[in-house]
Amino acid sequence: MSVGDAAAKERKILVAVDEGDESMYALTWCLTNVISPNSKDTLILLHAQAPRAAYTALDGTGYLFSTDIMSTMDKYHNDAADRLIETAKNMCKDHVNDVKVETRVESGDPRDVICEMVQKLGVDVLVMGSHGYGWFKRAFLGSVSNHCAQNVKCPVLIVKKPKSNNLGK
Amino acid sequence: MSVGDAAAKERKILVAVDEGDESMYALTWCLTNVISPNSKDTLILLHAQAPRAAYTALDGTGYLFSTDIMSTMDKYHNDAADRLIETAKNMCKDHVNDVKVETRVESGDPRDVICEMVQKLGVDVLVMGSHGYGWFKRAFLGSVSNHCAQNVKCPVLIVKKPKSNNLGK
Numbered sequence: 001m002s003v004g005d006a007a008a009k010e011r012k013i014l015v016a017v018d019e020g021d022e023s024m025y026a027l028t029w030c031l032t033n034v035i036s037p038n039s040k041d042t043l044i045l046l047h048a049q050a051p052r053a054a055y056t057a058l059d060g061t062g063y064l065f066s067t068d069i070m071s072t073m074d075k076y077h078n079d080a081a082d083r084l085i086e087t088a089k090n091m092c093k094d095h096v097n098d099v100k101v102e103t104r105v106e107s108g109d110p111r112d113v114i115c116e117m118v119q120k121l122g123v124d125v126l127v128m129g130s131h132g133y134g135w136f137k138r139a140f141l142g143s144v145s146n147h148c149a150q151n152v153k154c155p156v157l158i159v160k161k162p163k164s165n166n167l168g169k
Numbered sequence: 170m171s172v173g174d175a176a177a178k179e180r181k182i183l184v185a186v187d188e189g190d191e192s193m194y195a196l197t198w199c200l201t202n203v204i205s206p207n208s209k210d211t212l213i214l215l216h217a218q219a220p221r222a223a224y225t226a227l228d229g230t231g232y233l234f235s236t237d238i239m240s241t242m243d244k245y246h247n248d249a250a251d252r253l254i255e256t257a258k259n260m261c262k263d264h265v266n267d268v269k270v271e272t273r274v275e276s277g278d279p280r281d282v283i284c285e286m287v288q289k290l291g292v293d294v295l296v297m298g299s300h301g302y303g304w305f306k307r308a309f310l311g312s313v314s315n316h317c318a319q320n321v322k323c324p325v326l327i328v329k330k331p332k333s334n335n336l337g338k
Contacts, residue, residue: 155328
């Protein structure tokens with residue numbers, strides 16, 4: 001691929017979004033700094049949901065969760081994912097009127113989901129927060145951004161939320 | 170800082186350049202994808218030279234290098250740095266006519282130099298190749314891009330050279 005072709009073609013920019021402020025900051029930064037108003041870019045908002053296995057183990061008391069609890073938790077996770085994607089979509093509309101936005105919610109380890117989607121969709125730029133996927137999941141999964149930066153083949157933009165923005169929250 | 174201000178202000182974009190193809194690819198990618206023709210961005214080309222200590226130890230035979238050899242090596246390193254920066258500057262002129270370009274050559278561990286310069290110059294975006302600073306130095310220093318992504322406060326764009334571009338070289 002000639003580098004010079006990159007500006008002329010319609011770029012696919014994938015933004016990994018999660019429940020943390022940092023990924024939403026990364027999305028806003030991308031909308032302000034990467035997407036130009038008259039570009040033909042497609043913005044793909046990807047949310048990787050925790051796989052069911054992440055919350056189907058024994059509860060704190062040593063008992064297995066009941067089927068009712070499981071389906072309630074499934075619904076909670078799906079609703080949360082929908083709300084998250086909707087919020088991200090609205091942020092895109094607020095910042096850039098004519099950008100083409102696609103959304104995807106996939107189940108699995110965010111590290112694998114992001115890398116797979118980047119390859120499958122032929123993404124040109126991956127944008128993500130520096131921590132990715134909140135402190136809770138990160139404690140189990142390690143740094144998602146670090147993993148993706150090492151494994152995807154396209155350029156990766158890692159956006160860190162300035163500390164001043166975290167104050168008072 | 171309000172994110173919305175980022176597009177309006179004059180951004181400082183620092184590109185770390187070294188002797189490897191990958192950093193030049195990162196620069197070209199940045200010129201094509203990040204810098205817009207009518208932007209007020211300032212592009213800072215930074216090259217971190219190996220500190221003298223990196224080649225002042227004993228040579229392979231157990232003898233210390235003589236002063237003559239040392240000054241020859243100093244000159245070689247300085248000339249190489251000048252040529253590198255000149256090449257990078259010409260690439261900028263070829264791609265974007267009106268972009269403001271500043272150049273800096275600093276001595277030290279590239280990991281420290283890049284992080285220090287980002288903070289000192291108030292850089293808005295750091296752009297670098299994914300490996301950074303060639304396989305030889307990387308073997309001693311570890312991944313420069315990984316270190317910088319974790320330590321600088323601004324967004325970091327890590328550009329990996331596609332494998333197809335490496336074939337036949």
